[in-house]
Amino acid sequence: MASSIEPIVSAHHAIPRYQQIARKLKQAISDGELVAGSRLPSSRTMALELGVARATVENAYGELVAQGWLERRGQAGTFVSPSVTSGANNPAFVTNQPQGAPLPFQMGLPALDAFPRVLWARIMGRRLRLQTRYDLVMPEANGESTLRQAITDYLRFSRSIDCQPEQVFITAGFQAAMRLVAHTLAKPGDGIWLEDPGYRYVRPVFAEAQMVLHAVPVDEEGMQIDYGISHFPDARFALLTPAHQSPLGVALSLTRRHQLLDWVAANQGWLIEDDYDSEFRYHGKPLPPIKSLDGPQRVIYAGTFSKSLFPALRVAWLVVPQQQVEAFSQHAHFLPCTAPLLIQQTIADFLREGHFWRHLKKMRLCYSERRVWLEHALAQQGFDVVPQAGGIQLVMRVNGDDRALVEKARKAGLAVQALSDWRMVSQGEGGILMSFTNLTSQAMAHQAAKQLRMAIS
Ligand SMILES: Cc1ncc(COP(=O)(O)O)c(C=O)c1O
Incomplete structure (x- = not known):
């Protein structure tokens, strides 16, 4: 050989x-x-x-x-x-493709090659050996206490969120977190503002709770709060991705953050802040999460380890206002956290021993490099990439029917998505969404961009 x-x-x-x-x-x-x-x-x-x-x-x-x-x-x-x-x-x-290997541009995945799997296995193995017979009992419905403590510490230092471990509820992924919110706080007929375009996989959870879904358009300052207030003044909930709007990547402006907080306080409503990939920002100073400004205590904060560690964990969390801890605890008995105890303990150790910080630092560098590779490669192929300050995906503007273009790209094995598929009712310009996280070399980024050009020309 x-x-x-x-x-x-x-x-x-x-x-x-x-x-x-x-x-x-x-x-x-x-x-x-x-x-x-x-x-x-x-x-x-x-x-x-x-x-x-x-x-x-x-x-x-x-x-x-x-x-x-x-x-x-x-x-x-x-x-x-x-x-x-x-x-x-x-x-x-x-x-x-080996089964499960990421397709080029596949969204929603961190860089699989960069995760420290050996270290992870060591921590998990040690945890398993340290478990006692008392770890065999039914786990806590609101999540493992060491993990809730570790998340509390992490949020205090990295996101300026001041909370206590009892305010943290661990869930098996973001949808389960939203289900717990809906069961605890909503009643049938309650309205919820959703970003349009926005994360579509969460919509069925609110529909299932018989809530009314209101599409609120997004522009370069994030969700148009004025539009929400004038069109759906009686809604009781708003779900937003303020750090990097999903999928457009814009940050919700400071003015709109205050406007939103005033609206939820005046309406006795609830703001659900989905902070899902806020760890990754490449230039400019990030705005602090809205939760850190939550004087009126109307913000439910949601985070996930799907992007910062890996999605197979299925571990997300909520931080709820102190006055709601009792109500959430009661509902958590009916919707208990199903993330396995060993996984929760391993994440807790990973955080407490400082590996999480180191990993995030490494990933910020890795993603800023891969992002530039892809931006350059797409620009070389004549594509129009929309600049974004953070996140793990890119958007390209396209003329014409984005769904038809994506269909062609998919036939060529490229896992891009059409912006139109993320819209609820809005009719804005077409776009192609893609991720750069698993493009492991400049050459690979160029090859993928070239294939995309060939597929959709
Ligand atoms: C906007 C948004 N919120 C939350 C999540 C996290 O979902 P989960 O914790 O279920 O992996 C994702 C995943 O892609 C997302 O795109």
Whole structure:
């Protein structure tokens, strides 16, 4: 195997050496020279044979792992992914996707290659060994107390939110959090303002609680609060993503934050603040969350670990006003937290031992780099990217029917989404939504942008 790679590894080549190795390995897999499930030489051995630095081979392996051609199996080594088939010359991420591997541009995912899985496994293993027989009983309905304490500390330092652990309710994901809010505070017929365009997967939760969904348009300052007040003055709830509006990425302006708080206070309503990816901001100073300005105590704050750690955890949380703790606790008995205790304990340790901070710091750097790669690659292909200060997705303006364009892109294996699909009633301009988090190299970003151009031209 190594001998067939050797001739192409050259320092004078226009392509970096690690990519030369990656290309050759891909070719060997496509040609059937390396079959699914076969073990590759260790990076040390391969580096010795090729006369390159071990890091160069590691980079090549890492790139192919990210693209789904290879998989790492801890100490057992690096293997050709079992689901990869020979004979494919197309990029792995289009045709040879191992199950669950992200498609190019796939939204809603953090960078899977950058999560410290070994550290995570160690913390979880230690937790498991430390568990006692008393950990076998029914867990607390509002979530594990050490995790509620760790979230309280994190919010105090990173988001200027002053709360007590009893105000924190852990839930199995954001939808479960919204279900708990609806069951505790809403009655059938209550109106809720929702951002239009906005996160569509939450709408069924409020519909199921027989609430009335009001679409409030979003502009470059976030939700148009004036519009909500004039069109739906009697609504009792408003759900917003003030840090980075989902999906447009704009921040809710300070004026509108105050306007909103005044409205909920005067109306005895509730503001649900979805702070889901506020950890990722690349320039400009972030505005503090509305919860930190919540004098009237009308804000329910919602956070999730889906973007800051990983979505398979299914762990989110609420911070509720002190006066509502009793009501939420009672309803939590009927909608108890179903996130497994071991997962909750592991997250708590990850936070308390400082790994979470370090991980976020690393991810901010990683995402700001990947974002720039994709922005440049799209610009080179003539696409019109809307500038955003944060978040883990991008929006491009497009002329014409965005759904039709997305349909074409999807046929080419690209997991972009149409802005129109996120709208409720609004008729604004068309857009294509995409994420950059799993584009692990500049070359990959360029290739994906090129494929997108080819697919939708
Ligand atoms: C706007 C918004 N809020 C919240 C979430 C978090 O959802 P969950 O905790 O269910 O993964 C997401 C996930 O994509 C989202 O886009």
